[in-house]
Amino acid sequence: MPDIDSGSGRSTPRKRADARRNEATLLDAAASAFVTSGVDAPVRDIAARAGVGVGTIYRHFPTRADLIVAVYRHQVEACAEAGPALLADSSTAHAALAQWIDLFVDFLATKHGLAEALQSDDAAFEKLHAYFLDRLVPVCAQLLDAAATAGEIRPDVTAYELMRGVGNLCIGAGDPRYDARRVVALLVAGLRQRPSAEPR
Amino acid sequence: MPDIDSGSGRSTPRKRADARRNEATLLDAAASAFVTSGVDAPVRDIAARAGVGVGTIYRHFPTRADLIVAVYRHQVEACAEAGPALLADSSTAHAALAQWIDLFVDFLATKHGLAEALQSDDAAFEKLHAYFLDRLVPVCAQLLDAAATAGEIRPDVTAYELMRGVGNLCIGAGDPRYDARRVVALLVAGLRQRPSAEPR
DNA sequence: AACGATACGGAACAGCGTTCCGTTTGCCAA
DNA sequence: TTGGCAAACGGAACGCTGTTCCGTATCGTT
Numbered sequence: 001m002p003d004i005d006s007g008s009g010r011s012t013p014r015k016r017a018d019a020r021r022n023e024a025t026l027l028d029a030a031a032s033a034f035v036t037s038g039v040d041a042p043v044r045d046i047a048a049r050a051g052v053g054v055g056t057i058y059r060h061f062p063t064r065a066d067l068i069v070a071v072y073r074h075q076v077e078a079c080a081e082a083g084p085a086l087l088a089d090s091s092t093a094h095a096a097l098a099q100w101i102d103l104f105v106d107f108l109a110t111k112h113g114l115a116e117a118l119q120s121d122d123a124a125f126e127k128l129h130a131y132f133l134d135r136l137v138p139v140c141a142q143l144l145d146a147a148a149t150a151g152e153i154r155p156d157v158t159a160y161e162l163m164r165g166v167g168n169l170c171i172g173a174g175d176p177r178y179d180a181r182r183v184v185a186l187l188v189a190g191l192r193q194r195p196s197a198e199p200r
Numbered sequence: 201m202p203d204i205d206s207g208s209g210r211s212t213p214r215k216r217a218d219a220r221r222n223e224a225t226l227l228d229a230a231a232s233a234f235v236t237s238g239v240d241a242p243v244r245d246i247a248a249r250a251g252v253g254v255g256t257i258y259r260h261f262p263t264r265a266d267l268i269v270a271v272y273r274h275q276v277e278a279c280a281e282a283g284p285a286l287l288a289d290s291s292t293a294h295a296a297l298a299q300w301i302d303l304f305v306d307f308l309a310t311k312h313g314l315a316e317a318l319q320s321d322d323a324a325f326e327k328l329h330a331y332f333l334d335r336l337v338p339v340c341a342q343l344l345d346a347a348a349t350a351g352e353i354r355p356d357v358t359a360y361e362l363m364r365g366v367g368n369l370c371i372g373a374g375d376p377r378y379d380a381r382r383v384v385a386l387l388v389a390g391l392r393q394r395p396s397a398e399p400r
Numbered sequence: 401a402a403c404g405a406t407a408c409g410g411a412a413c414a415g416c417g418t419t420c421c422g423t424t425t426g427c428c429a430a
Numbered sequence: 431t432t433g434g435c436a437a438a439c440g441g442a443a444c445g446c447t448g449t450t451c452c453g454t455a456t457c458g459t460t
Binding site: 116119120121157158160161162164165168169171172175177178179182183185186187188189190191 | 316319320321357358360361362364365368369371372375377378379382383385386387388389390391
């Protein structure tokens with residue numbers, strides 16, 4: 001029986017068993033460290049939790065962005081896939097957009113420091129930036145286009161700008177005086193086309 | 201002729217001449233360093249520009265927030281004072297609010313890293329946070345109240361929330377794909393009361 | 401069992417903020 | 431003018447970061 005290649009691509013020659021084990025352990029350790037100390041948790045802390053040396057972290061995840069992406073990949077994918085589904089199920093495109101953004105905000109706001117990292121200009125976060133943008137901007141664009149075509153919103157806002165704005169607004173969620181969801185809802189309301197007045 | 205007390209309060213016993221000189225030099229150095237490297241410019245860089253030791257910085261400005269506040273105090277004051285003036289001059293309270301927020305955004309967006317620092321939960325920036333909030337939230341509240349009373353906007357948004365949101369949206373201005381002013385304008389548009397429809 | 405490739409651990413380095421104290425400097429009184 | 435002391439200064443030193451690097455250990459295969 002031919003053994004299944006547990007690496008990502010066919011070309012990868014299959015990693016050593018201890019390496020795969022460490023990678024999994026590291027992901028768990030990082031996830032729990034992120035909950036406790038945010039996504040800026042010191043490298044040494046994560047290494048200690050996983051019971052490995054710092055070198056091992058850098059071998060598996062050369063940059064912090066790689067580690068963060070690996071930890072949150074599933075949730076980001078889920079969010080991306082929810083876009084078309086919402087568009088199909090919702091009564092209006094604007095409603096679908098609003099719901100999808102709520103999903104995104106719920107995700108971001110509960111990950112301590114992630115929204116901050118996402119907007120940071122630090123070179124270490126470039127890949128994080130790129131991944132989120134690549135995965136989510138097209139989905140957002142689809143929803144935005146649908147709503148614009150339906151005449152529900154003004155047509156001059158780019159998906160990039162909207163995602164960026166929403167991401168920014170999620171910074172500092174956790175402060176009881178600042179409800180990111182409320183403010184984001186305000187922004188989404190601002191998207192509406194004025195001339196068409198209220199829907200009901 | 202009695203010499204003028206150049207200290208802030210009567211109680212202050214007057215500082216030594218070199219101390220006052222260094223403080224001024226330091227402010228200049230910090231201002232120029234902030235332009236070049238943002239408000240996170242390394243302490244040693246600022247010290248070097250001013251030709252003083254790092255200890256001197258900490259003596260005059262115990263925390264980074266103190267230094268930032270000192271550098272930008274004039275501009276923040278000007279912004280705060282512009283609030284009531286705009287309210288008096290503008291045709292509608294909402295217009296005044298929009299203009300005032302534009303002023304604030306122009307200020308924030310041109311100070312590299314300031315918006316980020318303003319929202320950071322780092323303890324070193326607590327005073328910065330406090331100063332901006334103390335000075336600007338009341339002004340914003342006045343404008344917001346006027347607009348709410350006039351029925352131009354929904355009444356359930358706090359000045360704190362709005363300022364925080366606007367501050368957040370200014371993060372990452374400088375990216376040509378992200379126009380903070382446009383997105384903030386969207387947020388301000390979202391404030392509008394729906395039932396009253398369009399003004400003209 | 402032996403050997404080569406792979407992966408590991410953690411010491412070592414560089415850059416940061418912050419503290420601390422021996423030294424210098426300005427100011428006032430004699 | 432000069433003596434002395436409080437005020438202010440400079441920068442070495444410390445602790446905490448991220449990051450690199452290489453001697454050592456482990457895995458998988460022959």
